[in-house]
Structure formats: structure tokens, C-alpha cells
Amino acid sequence: MNKEEIIIRAADLRDAEALLNIYIPYVTDTAITFEYEPPTLEEFRARMVRIMQKYPYLVAVADGKIAGYCYVSQFKDRDAYDWSVETTVYVGRELKGRGIGRKLYEKxxxxxxxxxxxxxxxxxxxxxxxxxxxxxxxxxxxxxxFHKCGYKLGVWYDMVWMEKMLGEHTENPLPVIPACELELEELLS
Structure with a gap:
């Protein structure tokens, strides 16, 4: 698979089952997510709807199949944090190392x-x-x-927070525009 074959597009609720199928092994077999039980399809769709009200939710399609996805969510629920988000990316475990996660994050x-x-x-x-x-x-x-703050699969895990700045922090920052108000397809092309 070449990087040129990876198409990034906005997620659609019809993608929920394919995205959930990517996510489930991370829940059941790893500590990459600290969730113990996979969400139901209905719960997963509800999460997507909640996120897509304000933030982008993107999928990577490789060879006609959904290969991964990414999104951001609210960092904290206070207005002063509007310009900060928490990032999430998942790639089908058999497809890792092929540039899919990078391409998702770049878009x-x-x-x-x-x-x-x-x-x-x-x-x-x-x-x-x-x-x-x-x-x-x-x-x-x-x-x-943070040390030994999460317990999963019989192991205590540390938690690391990483940060990246996308722009200048000015005295009067521009207001955040909800992703649903942007021309996402144009931005992603």
C-alpha cells in the first residue's frame, strides 16, 4: 500500500461499525485505551455525534476499506480551554506502520x-x-x-501527556469555529 492510495475524508455515521471494529481489539487486548468493555454500536454512534457537533472526525480509506480514524475531543469543559483539544487516532492493527496515522493527523x-x-x-x-x-x-x-494511575489487564500503567502547539497564543484569540461550519470536503481534498 502506497501513501498515495490513502484517502482521508470526513467520517459518516454509516462508518460507525467499521470504526468500532478497529477500536474493539484496542479495548480488549491492550492498554492503549483504558476502557474495559467495548461500547455498543449505539454508544459508539452517540460518541461520534457528540464529537462531530464541534470537532472533526476523520477516516482513512485504503484500497476501498476503512483503515483508521482520528478525532479530537474537548480537553476540559470550561470556556477558557476552547482552544485546546485532546487528540485520538486508531489504525487497524494489521495496517500500522504504513503512514495512515500520520496522514490522518496531518489532515x-x-x-x-x-x-x-x-x-x-x-x-x-x-x-x-x-x-x-x-x-x-x-x-x-x-x-x-503520571505514575501508576491506570490499571488494566493486571498491570498498573503510567500516563504521559504530550502537547503540540498549532499557532500563536495572542492576547485576543480568534473564536473557535465548529467543524460543522467549515467546508470539510474542500479542506480534505
């Missing part, structure tokens, strides 16, 4: 800049050196390390 950042988002925050279970290395290659820096 995601283009949309976030149009929204006037300034701070990207990634929460990573530690040790997952591949996740940390992936984010470092994209310009993220480690800003916090």
Missing part, C-alpha cells in the same frame, strides 16, 4: 488550524514507546508523566 491539523484550535494534547498509556515515538515525530513534546 486533522489542517482542519484544526481553520477552526483556530491552538493546543493539541495526547494522553498516552506508558510504556507504549511506539505511540510516544509517533507523536514525537509529529512534533509533540512530553509535558507530564
Amino acid at each position: 486533522l491539523e489542517e482542519v484544526l488550524k481553520e477552526q483556530h484550535i491552538l493546543n493539541l494534547n495526547a494522553c498516552i498509556a506508558y510504556p507504549h514507546p511506539e505511540s510516544i515515538a509517533f507523536h514525537e515525530k509529529l512534533g509533540y513534546k512530553t509535558v507530564a508523566h
